[in-house]
Amino acid sequence: MLRYSIRSRNNSRKEAVLVRVTVKDIAKLAGVTQPTVSKALNNEPGVSEETRMRILSIAKELNYVPNLAAKRLVTRQSNCIGLIWPRIEGLFYFHLCHAIEREVTKRGLTFLISVANPAEAVHTFNEHFVDRVLFWEASGWAPDMRFVKEMEAFQGELLLMGGASLPGAHRIDIDRKAGIYKAVQHLAQLGHRKITYIGNPNDKLNGYMQGMFEFGMEHHPDYFIKRGIDGKAPEQAIQGLFARPASERPTALIIDSQGMLFQMLKWFRKLRVSIPDDLSLIVYDDVPELEDVLDVPLTTVGPNIGELARRAVEILAGELPAGQATDTDSKEQALSRGVELVIEPVLTVRQSTKSLPVS
């Protein structure tokens, strides 16, 4: 199979250099001109079916790969979505990326991922003419000076996922508070009165607190265990919890991130805690692995990854109308507002939660 055509790149030196196959090479072999090839490859009208088939077969034979740089040069758009990979541990983001990739490919767009820091990533995307950028950051995030500077040169659309916001950027937030609240509600319906929560002081904790209050749970200051700086649950706090007299020992546990789960499972084995007989367990983040990590599939609460990915790509592909203008908005304000979506986490009841026998 021919992979490269041999052409003289520099007439004065008369050197034959291996050059990538272009539409011109295809045109030459097909006995047509370059624009005809362009039309045939892009399914534009004005080319007979016979010629089109001939051109497509030659392109395939030469292993032709379109030059996107040249394409962007002339169309002035990239049809490419750039993703800035955040520094998040765990499986959630891995699955989200795959789901986004599927949505992007479905629409005939291309997908680039940068694992560099956000400012550097935006810089690289600018260089590559990527005009739609997806960036996951939790609320409370603020851009540094370098990021602001790079964004000034960025001539496209930015979608922030995870809760962060910037003027002019699209935004997808997750109602994490409602998610954890749903988890508490589910446990309350199963008859649990003593629920421990491991996590950080944030929206999720607020959801836990609200649930504990509204469903009249037994409250004890030790039931909230704050994660350490390393993101892990402090060993002592957990041991202390299960060393309590049976009347004060929690019957259910909610952990605020799947990233912490494997460490927790180690403690459960050590302390001989059986799920769900000794303890009902709910994990935030619904990733497929949680079906198999224990003998029983885990009950989870978290945003539906497929929905998150679909919504994100819908926004960046321009399939959703921009944010609704209010009466007080000027036209410019309404246009620069962008799309705002809030995704509600879903509770998926599996077998790690069990109803308490009525005492």
Next chain:
DNA sequence: GTGCATGTTGTAGAAAGATG
């Protein structure tokens, strides 16, 4: 050394041209 004109890349699209 400076400043300007021209050429280079691969592709798409408008407009003109050729064919039956």
Next chain:
DNA sequence: CATCTTTCTACAACATGCAC
């Protein structure tokens, strides 16, 4: 006159050549 093909040019950024 319809259908298909060709010619020409723009696109952005940089390299090269040449006159001053």
